[in-house]
Amino acid sequence: MGIAKIQIKILPDHVFPRDVNVLMSRPLVQMLGLVNAPFWITFGSAAETGYFAVTSDRSMVLRVRAQLATRLHLPNTLNLHAQYDINSRHLQLGPMLGIMIDPTPLHDQPTFGNTGKFLEECCQAGMQQGIYLIIFPPEKVSLEKQTIQGWTYMKGKWQRNTVPFPNAIYNRILSRKQEQITSVQTILQRLMRNHRIPIFNEKFLNKQEVYDVLSTDEIMKSMLPETHHFQTSKLKEMVQKYSTLFLKPTNGSLGGGIIRVTRSAPTWIVQSTTNTGILTRKFSKFVELKRALVGRIGKQKYLIQQGLSLILFQKRPVDFRVLVQKNRQGQWSITSSVGRIANDQQIVSNLARGGTIRKANELLSELEIPSKPSIQQIRNAALLIAETFEKKAAGHFAELGIDLGVDHNGKIWLIEINSKPSKSDDSIVANPNMITRPSVKKLLDYTLYLSGVSQTRVPKKKVSKRRLRR
Known part of the structure; x- marks a missing residue:
């Protein structure tokens, strides 16, 4: 399978020879492994027949006939991966990742509330990684035309666009009520079942269902209140x-x-x-x-x-949020871990309730208690929880916010698993010089994995249950 990072350039029809709709350099043809035969060219769910001719330059530019670009809904001047499978004669452009958000008016310059900065980062980092991102609400999905209307962030502003169904969808609907609307559920189910589009973090989690699922595992049961x-x-x-x-x-x-x-x-x-x-x-x-x-x-x-007798910092309860995400090999990995300190005017540590946040290892080092776990033990516990949950629960998840508590005896407890974790946690603890936060990088890595544009896969490394013991 040949893979190359390319730039898309759409040219007028008259530039192309008859019966040719794609122009590319010989080095690009050789890198992809193309042969002199018609091939399928796809962008998201859109597919058309491609006929190529070789140019005299040595660039990594894929010049596309305007008529073909229109049929593929292919935007101009994109940097994308091009991946060719010689057996199926299929040239895939992308991948395209769709991020489904709460119902939103289709304004030219949307704000997206508190998630706006995160979505901008996703689009900008996606362009650097050769991934096209489209942000869309469920009501802008056309099941009949197999297209979606949404926005992408380019050249410092949001641009509206209509594109084919994406290669994968990340569900970031943040309202349980909106997610459960019948029309939204119909769209999600049809995209997954009829069009076989992988949708990850497809639903909110029910606390009782999570407890029932995990309590069937003896190690997990010992960590559950x-x-x-x-x-x-x-x-x-x-x-x-x-x-x-x-x-x-x-x-x-x-x-x-x-x-x-x-x-x-x-x-x-x-x-x-x-x-x-x-x-x-x-x-x-x-x-x-x-x-x-x-x-x-x-x-x-x-x-x-x-109720748990959690460790205290300045007389306020502390818990730990560990963000666990699938990586480019499709394996669970730690993205960030933070300590959350409850507001003294609230009974929970959530940032939405006025809690404060610290780097987990720094907070642990300042806690003066006789027995406390290491940051590695906390991270190992989160990885084991994610792996066990995936085995036992229904649904496709690639990102989990795992809330852990530590009691005065140093025992680690599972408080909650969140399938729609906040994007403020890892941005707060990230290096201020970072352009792209860690959770965005991991999201794009997993998109490449799903689309087959991944690094060599390595054997899955399991977290030993012994490593959780002190």
């Missing part, structure tokens, strides 16, 4: 068993809706987060506690979970 569906019978059992409980929405995110119940004889203290701080109520009788919690939760699906 005891968790049950919220029922009043379980509430009574759990408040007798543990001094602290957390009640969490099954489909919650960003720390929203979490309730902490603490036993402080002879009362129970119930705390929940609000926009202004912590709302605290006290109850002396279990029946009062039960009535208040049932009234607060209503018909929402909630979990009841064992």
